Structures are given as C-alpha cells and as structure tokens.
Amino acid sequence: MARRDEPQQSRAELRERVLTALRELLRERTFDTLSVADIITAAGVSRASFYFYFAGKQAVLAELVRRAVGAGHEAAQPWVQAAADPRETLRAGIDAGAELWLANAAVLRAIVETWASDPQLRELWLAQMETFTDATITRIEADRRANPAVAARLDGVDVQALAASLTWTGERLYYLAACGVPPFDDRAVLVDTLTHLWVSALYD
Amino acid sequence: MARRDEPQQSRAELRERVLTALRELLRERTFDTLSVADIITAAGVSRASFYFYFAGKQAVLAELVRRAVGAGHEAAQPWVQAAADPRETLRAGIDAGAELWLANAAVLRAIVETWASDPQLRELWLAQMETFTDATITRIEADRRANPAVAARLDGVDVQALAASLTWTGERLYYLAACGVPPFDDRAVLVDTLTHLWVSALYD
DNA sequence: ACGCTGACCAGACACGGCGTATGGTCGGGC
DNA sequence: GCCCGACCATACGCCGTGTCTGGTCAGCGT
Numbered sequence: 001m002a003r004r005d006e007p008q009q010s011r012a013e014l015r016e017r018v019l020t021a022l023r024e025l026l027r028e029r030t031f032d033t034l035s036v037a038d039i040i041t042a043a044g045v046s047r048a049s050f051y052f053y054f055a056g057k058q059a060v061l062a063e064l065v066r067r068a069v070g071a072g073h074e075a076a077q078p079w080v081q082a083a084a085d086p087r088e089t090l091r092a093g094i095d096a097g098a099e100l101w102l103a104n105a106a107v108l109r110a111i112v113e114t115w116a117s118d119p120q121l122r123e124l125w126l127a128q129m130e131t132f133t134d135a136t137i138t139r140i141e142a143d144r145r146a147n148p149a150v151a152a153r154l155d156g157v158d159v160q161a162l163a164a165s166l167t168w169t170g171e172r173l174y175y176l177a178a179c180g181v182p183p184f185d186d187r188a189v190l191v192d193t194l195t196h197l198w199v200s201a202l203y204d
Numbered sequence: 205m206a207r208r209d210e211p212q213q214s215r216a217e218l219r220e221r222v223l224t225a226l227r228e229l230l231r232e233r234t235f236d237t238l239s240v241a242d243i244i245t246a247a248g249v250s251r252a253s254f255y256f257y258f259a260g261k262q263a264v265l266a267e268l269v270r271r272a273v274g275a276g277h278e279a280a281q282p283w284v285q286a287a288a289d290p291r292e293t294l295r296a297g298i299d300a301g302a303e304l305w306l307a308n309a310a311v312l313r314a315i316v317e318t319w320a321s322d323p324q325l326r327e328l329w330l331a332q333m334e335t336f337t338d339a340t341i342t343r344i345e346a347d348r349r350a351n352p353a354v355a356a357r358l359d360g361v362d363v364q365a366l367a368a369s370l371t372w373t374g375e376r377l378y379y380l381a382a383c384g385v386p387p388f389d390d391r392a393v394l395v396d397t398l399t400h401l402w403v404s405a406l407y408d
Numbered sequence: 409a410c411g412c413t414g415a416c417c418a419g420a421c422a423c424g425g426c427g428t429a430t431g432g433t434c435g436g437g438c
Numbered sequence: 439g440c441c442c443g444a445c446c447a448t449a450c451g452c453c454g455t456g457t458c459t460g461g462t463c464a465g466c467g468t
Binding site: 014045046047048049052 | 444445446447448
C-alpha cells in the first residue's frame with residue numbers, strides 16, 4: 001500500500017495541496033460543515049500528514065486568510081497615500097475592497113463567521129481590522145492637518161473610534177454582500193452606500 | 205428514583221427552567237462551548253424532556269433572542285415617531301440600544317456569533333435587522349418630506365441601502381462593545397461614534 | 409380504592425467528528 | 439546497500455448529538 005497517487009509531487013507541497021483543497025471546498029460548503037476528513041480526502045492526504053503540518057482546520061483557514069488579506073493592504077494604499085481629492089481615491093479604494101472580497105469571498109466569509117469561536121483566528125482578524133483602522137487614521141490625520149474644513153468637521157471627534165467603526169462597517173457590508181443578503185448583493189449599491197458613509201462621516 | 209427535586213413546580217414551567225438556565229450559562233461561557241448536557245444539568249431537566257420541548261440548543265437560543273429583542277422595537281420608537289429635532293431623539297435611541305445590548309449582552313452576542321451556521325437563526329436575525337431597517341426607512345422618508353435640506357442631501361441616495369447599512373453598523377459596534385473590543389468597550393465612545401455616523405449620513 | 413394517562417426521569421444507544429498513536433512503505437542521500 | 443525522513447492506512451479513546459427504552463410519579467375519573 002501507501003502508493004504515491006501523484007508519483008513525483010515535490011515534498012512539502014503537500015501543505016499546498018491542503019490549502020488549495022480547503023479553498024476549493026469553501027466555494028461550495030461553509031467552513032463549519034467541513035470536517036477534517038472532507039479536507040484530507042479532497043487534498044489526497046493522510047490524516048497523520050494533515051496533523052503534522054496543521055494544528056487543525058482553523059490553522060489552515062488562518063493561513064488562507066493571511067494570504068488573501070496581504071493583497072488588501074495594497075488595495076487601500078492609493079487612498080492612504082494620495083494627497084489630493086480624497087473622494088475619488090476613497091471610492092476607488094472601496095471598490096478595490098469589493099473586488100478583493102469578491103475574489104476571496106469564500107475564505108473571508110469563513111473567517112468572519114469563525115473568528116469569534118477560536119482564539120487564534122480572533123487575534124488574527126482583530127489584528128487585521130486594526131491594520132486597516134491604523135491606515136485610516138493616518139490618512140484622516142493627514143487630511144486634518146492639510147484641510148481646515150476637515151479639521152473643523154472632526155473637532156471633538158474621536159478619530160480612532162471613527163476610523164475603527166468605518167473599518168468594521170466595511171467588514172460587515174462586504175460580508176453581507178458575500179452572503180448575498182440584499183441590498184448589498186448589488187455591487188454598485190454596496191460601493192455607493194459605503195462611499196456615502198465614509199464621505200459624509202469625514203469630508204462633507 | 206425520579207423524585208421531583210422541586211416538588212410542586214408547575215408543569216410546563218420546565219421550559220422556562222431551560223430558558224433561564226441557558227441565559228445564565230451564557231453569562232459565563234460562549235454558546236458554541238455549551239453542550240446540551242451542560243444546559244440540562246443547569247436546568248435540572250432530563251435529556252428526554254429537553255428534546256421534547258426544543259429541537260436543540262439553537263431553538264432555545266432562538267426563543268431567548270425573540271424575547272430580548274421585543275424590547276428593542278420600543279427602544280427605537282421615540283426616534284421613529286418624534287416629529288422634531290431628530291439629532292437628540294436619535295442619540296437617545298442609540299443610547300437606548302446600548303442599554304438594551306448591555307442588558308442582554310450574552311444572548312445577543314450568542315446569536316450574532318451563531319446565525320450564520322443555522323438556517324432558523326439566520327432567518328430570525330435577518331428578519332430582525334430588516335425590522336429595524338424598515339423603521340429607519342420610515343423615519344428617513346418622513347424627514348425627507350418635511351425637511352428640504354434632508355431631501356437635498358439624500359438626493360440620488362438609495363435610502364433602503366443606507367438604512368440597512370446604518371442598522372448593520374449598529375449591530376456590529378454594539379457587538380464589539382459586548383465583546384469588550386476597544387475602543388467600543390467605552391460606552392460613551394460607542395454612542396458618540398455611532399451618533400456621529402448616523403447624523404452625518406442623514407442630516408449634516 | 410383502583411387503574412389509567414401524561415409528564416417526567418435515568419440510562420443506554422448508534423453515529424460521527426476530533427486528535428493521537430501505531431506500524432509500515434517508499435524515495436533519495438550517503 | 440542502507441538508513442532516514444516523508445508519507446500512508448488504520449484504529450483508538452474521547453466527547454457531543456439526538457433517539458429510544460423502561461420506569462416512577464401525580465392527579466383524576468369512576
């Protein structure tokens with residue numbers, strides 16, 4: 001027994017097989033309905049090997065999330081760094097976020113539904129949100145210094161809290177969109193609404 | 205055996221014992237870590253009786269949620285019905301929401317973390333959010349008719365989507381507050397920020 | 409006084425998922 | 439030629455679920 005199905009698959013690319021197997025499975029079923037048996041069957045990997053490389057299915061999901069979200073920071077960069085007319089770059093950033101969520105809907109949906117129940121995932125996701133919040137704060141403070149109107153508008157406002165709430169609003173609406181909950185399943189509506197919230201909270 | 209521990213507890217108040225037992229347990233542990241065994245032990249009820257009255261622990265949670273949220277509609281009523289100066293009544297409504305979440309933090313937290321994984325709970329929670337969204341729409345439309353400035357501000361805006369997004373933003377921030385995630389664990393910050401988002405999106 | 413019925417109980421069951429342990433097979437480096 | 443590390447199948451103990459069985463108790467009608 002113990003024959004190699006794929007004779008010459010390079011060694012530690014077995015990890016990769018597990019990761020892509022989970023990513024594929026998530027396109028059809030939700031994370032909580034997936035068992036380790038499902039994953040290793042799809043990956044063509046033994047139970048023992050699975051537990052050698054991963055602490056459990058949460059660990060696999062964590063890795064997928066880290067990868068999926070790496071691209072997220074770049075998506076937000078234009079708005080964070082741009083100097084002029086925030087409204088347009090902001091909208092572009094929100095649209096890029098929608099794109100990112102669309103591309104990784106299955107994985108992101110899984111973590112949003114799971115982070116509360118697992119310490120590792122919780123820390124990962126909270127840290128992730130904090131990263132976006134920090135980027136937002138940086139940009140807001142820059143606007144505040146450069147633009148008296150913005151400074152006036154934000155007078156007495158807790159910028160940290162405002163940035164965090166905008167970040168989390170994004171998380172929620174993108175998530176609902178990924179779930180197909182109306183009216184956010186319509187991408188144009190999603191982007192318009194989110195943009196309206198950000199613009200009116202910060203600049204109007 | 206089979207002696208009645210509480211000799212003369214009226215009959216179908218056994219249901220109630222289960223409900224309050226879960227509510228109490230949720231004050232200390234999260235829903236997903238609770239087993240049916242835990243619940244029936246705390247309630248002093250047999251496994252068979254439990255399954256006679258409830259389809260599972262989700263069904264118990266669903267009932268707790270329905271009760272907890274009934275009070276929520278009343279909390280929102282002042283703002284929905286009030287004719288004048290929305291800002292103050294709006295803030296009062298948001299504060300009442302915080303109060304409601306504080307009082308029922310354990311139950312509400314449980315459903316927010318669980319509704320994605322159970323069809324019944326999903327329908328329940330989505331319907332709940334829709335109810336709040338509808339109330340918000342009603343109020344916004346009234347403002348729009350009564351106040352030209354509001355009408356101008358909301359020109360071309362999808363009111364339905366805006367109302368829904370504000371509702372879900374509330375859900376998220378109240379939830380984070382219940383989880384003790386900063387900066388929302390500070391109630392004043394929470395209410396200020398949420399109020400700022402609503403006011404700037406609708407009236408400013 | 410009797411027995412029936414309905415509410416309730418304890419306990420056990422089959423099932424399925426989890427995480428670990430065992431023993432064995434293969435390929436490649438020395 | 440051999441040894442080691444990567445990998446496999448299998449099975450185990452544990453725990454939670456939902457169902458089923460058999461039995462105890464109260465109240466009520468007769």
